[in-house]
Amino acid sequence: MTKKFNHILITGGAGYVGTPLTEMLLQQGYKVTILDTLRWGPQSIMHFFGNPNFTFIKGDVRSKENVTQALNGIDAIIHLAAIVGYPACRKEPELSRDINVNGTKNLVDCVNKKIPILFASTGSTYGKLIEKYCTETTPLNPLSNYAEQKVEAENIIKTNEQFVIYRFATAFGISPRMRFDLLPNDFTYKAVKEKTLIVYEKHFMRTFIHVRDMGKAFIFALENYEKMNGEVYNVGDNKMNYSKEQICLMIKEKVDYYLHFADVGHDLDQRDYMVSYDKIHNLGFHNTISMEQGIDELIKICEIINIENPYYNA
Numbered sequence: 582m583t584k585k586f587n588h589i590l591i592t593g594g595a596g597y598v599g600t601p602l603t604e605m606l607l608q609q610g611y612k613v614t615i616l617d618t619l620r621w622g623p624q625s626i627m628h629f630f631g632n633p634n635f636t637f638i639k640g641d642v643r644s645k646e647n648v649t650q651a652l653n654g655i656d657a658i659i660h661l662a663a664i665v666g667y668p669a670c671r672k673e674p675e676l677s678r679d680i681n682v683n684g685t686k687n688l689v690d691c692v693n694k695k696i697p698i699l700f701a702s703t704g705s706t707y708g709k710l711i712e713k714y715c716t717e718t719t720p721l722n723p724l725s726n727y728a729e730q731k732v733e734a735e736n737i738i739k740t741n742e743q744f745v746i747y748r749f750a751t752a753f754g755i756s757p758r759m760r761f762d763l764l765p766n767d768f769t770y771k772a773v774k775e776k777t778l779i780v781y782e783k784h785f786m787r788t789f790i791h792v793r794d795m796g797k798a799f800i801f802a803l804e805n806y807e808k809m810n811g812e813v814y815n816v817g818d819n820k821m822n823y824s825k826e827q828i829c830l831m832i833k834e835k836v837d838y839y840l841h842f843a844d845v846g847h848d849l850d851q852r853d854y855m856v857s858y859d860k861i862h863n864l865g866f867h868n869t870i871s872m873e874q875g876i877d878e879l880i881k882i883c884e885i886i887n888i889e890n891p892y893y894n895a
């Protein structure tokens with residue numbers, strides 16, 4: 582099958598989402614350029630350097646010079662570069678705004694407007710939900726600076742002639758650039774390593790996607806671009822809306838640990854929502870990796886790793 586897009590630029594491609602995505606794109610014969618400041622170091626992408634279809638540019642999405650260099654010969658862009666999650670954005674409010682908002686503006690300013698930008702936004706933009714299910718037309722109500730920055734970035738992306746915006750569920754699972762601040766990864770790590778887990782707001786509903794399914798969703802957009810252009814999609818799966826308690830109990834079926842549900846504690850994003858993924862399901866995209874499979878692989882990794890600060894994103 583001939584590809585509509587051959588050479589893909591991934592900003593922030595050395596991160597948790599970008600590394601498995603790069604792997605899949607290279608396996609499928611795409612050329613990939615990553616533009617990344619390597620906030621988390623180069624280890625996650627070292628194995629790509631032997632591949633002639635891989636190019637790396639150490640640079641900043643806020644720099645006109647770096648972005649212009651990275652755009653050379655590119656057919657489509659997957660924009661991931663960001664300071665990610667509300668704890669990290671709260672810790673570095675100015676830097677996160679500069680990267681997440683101004684960096685996105687710089688990318689859009691530098692690009693030929695006919696080049697598609699596929700953008701990683703988040704379901705956190707819905708904030709505390711009044712309706713039972715969020716759809717793409719549910720009014721946005723960002724409660725953290727991270728979510729606010731993503732809403733602003735979405736609006737900037739929409740000024741490009743060609744775009745697809747993905748509002749992702751919370752990721753889980755293993756990636757070469759590992760994140761243990763994500764809820765299922767965090768809970769599994771604590772259950773395996775610390776044998777204890779204290780959980781607040783246990784009935785809060787959250788929605789999930791495996792990190793490799795996030796990569797598959799981007800490839801799905803490249804393959805179905807004509808149908809998807811100019812739209813926003815919730816990306817996850819209707820079958821993967823779970824309460825925090827359900828995740829804890831799924832882990833408990835596989836790991837023996839002390840579980841306590843507490844009355845104190847608070848998620849700043851107040852994420853307690855169920856999301857409808859009908860729009861992307863109707864085009865044919867579904868998650869392929871279940872929460873149980875994700876927990877299984879997480880347990881195996883947690884048993885063999887020892888890291889100084891598993892929550893370094895926060």
Ligand SMILES: NC(=O)c1ccc[n+]([C@@H]2O[C@H](COP(=O)([O-])OP(=O)(O)OC[C@H]3O[C@@H](n4cnc5c(N)ncnc54)[C@H](O)[C@@H]3O)[C@@H](O)[C@H]2O)c1
Pocket residue numbers: 592593594595596597598599616617618619620621640641642643660661662663664665666680684701702703704748749750751752753758760763
């Ligand atoms: N993981 C999730 O659950 C999730 C959910 C929804 C949306 N997203 C979005 O997906 C994207 C990727 O998230 P992730 O989980 O891989 O995070 P990550 O922190 O692992 O990756 C972000 C990457 O961006 C790079 N980066 C940071 N600032 C940069 C800059 N100024 N210029 C160039 N590169 C820069 C970092 O070095 C890192 O490699 C983000 O935009 C995030 O908001 C993630």
